[in-house]
Amino acid sequence: MSSFWPNLLKRRASRATATFPPYYGAFMTYLVTGANRGIGLEFTRELLKRGESVVATARNPESAEDLKTLQNEYGEHLAIFALDIADVASMEDFAKELGDRAIDVLINNAGILERCGALGEIDYEVIERSFQVNTIGTLRLTELLLPALRRAKDGAKIVNLSSKMGSIAENSSGGSYAYRASKAALNMVTRSLALDLADEGIIAFVVHPGWVQTRMGGPNALIDTETSVTSLLDVIDKADASTSGSFQEWNGNTIAW
Numbered sequence: 001m002s003s004f005w006p007n008l009l010k011r012r013a014s015r016a017t018a019t020f021p022p023y024y025g026a027f028m029t030y031l032v033t034g035a036n037r038g039i040g041l042e043f044t045r046e047l048l049k050r051g052e053s054v055v056a057t058a059r060n061p062e063s064a065e066d067l068k069t070l071q072n073e074y075g076e077h078l079a080i081f082a083l084d085i086a087d088v089a090s091m092e093d094f095a096k097e098l099g100d101r102a103i104d105v106l107i108n109n110a111g112i113l114e115r116c117g118a119l120g121e122i123d124y125e126v127i128e129r130s131f132q133v134n135t136i137g138t139l140r141l142t143e144l145l146l147p148a149l150r151r152a153k154d155g156a157k158i159v160n161l162s163s164k165m166g167s168i169a170e171n172s173s174g175g176s177y178a179y180r181a182s183k184a185a186l187n188m189v190t191r192s193l194a195l196d197l198a199d200e201g202i203i204a205f206v207v208h209p210g211w212v213q214t215r216m217g218g219p220n221a222l223i224d225t226e227t228s229v230t231s232l233l234d235v236i237d238k239a240d241a242s243t244s245g246s247f248q249e250w251n252g253n254t255i256a257w
Helices: 008-015 038-049 065-077 088-098 124-144 146-150 177-200 225-238
Strands: 029-032 053-058 078-082 105-108 157-161 203-208 247-249
Touching (some): 065 078, 088 124, 157 177, 177 203
Parallel strands (some): 029 053, 029 105, 053 078, 157 203
């Protein structure tokens, strides 16, 4: 994609006369990984609806029909890129494609949930894949995107989608070794990011989206994607230095590590 919002200044000027809720009118750029379905797609949809610009990534953009539909509707407010966070070369290529552009909010949504088996029958390849995507890939991508995050005018935000299943304090049922452990590791990674980037004005925190009706969460989940994402966006919008390094639930509650 050689053109990346070329009419930026023109559209910024046209938006300057509009009335936006506080904070929304800043013409921010959000990067959403795993945006082809589920929570990532809903993040993309809701952000576009409120007038933001979105960089959406998917492993196979050519088959991301819902993203294509959104691009037809919102045009240059949405840029779609190929990205596989389990593939180092893919992440490096993507970071290069972004060039010298700024990212205001990075939403690390891409992740996997695979069953690794019960104790005594654990599939350790599943555990390795889970860590590669949910923890290592997320950290590597974030590190590659630090130059873009540092270009944010008012201090960037790194939002890592975790899960209450990654909370040690909340684990009362055991099992799910791959998912629990990889998300718990992501929580620790995020805490360290928050501390290491504090002096640069970049905040980082993890969020639990709830049990959501997606392919991962299943049809019996408690909330739909719109409820989860609109609530999470409220949490993200309000996040400041005091939020950095914390574990937030979709409804604004703080989760114990």
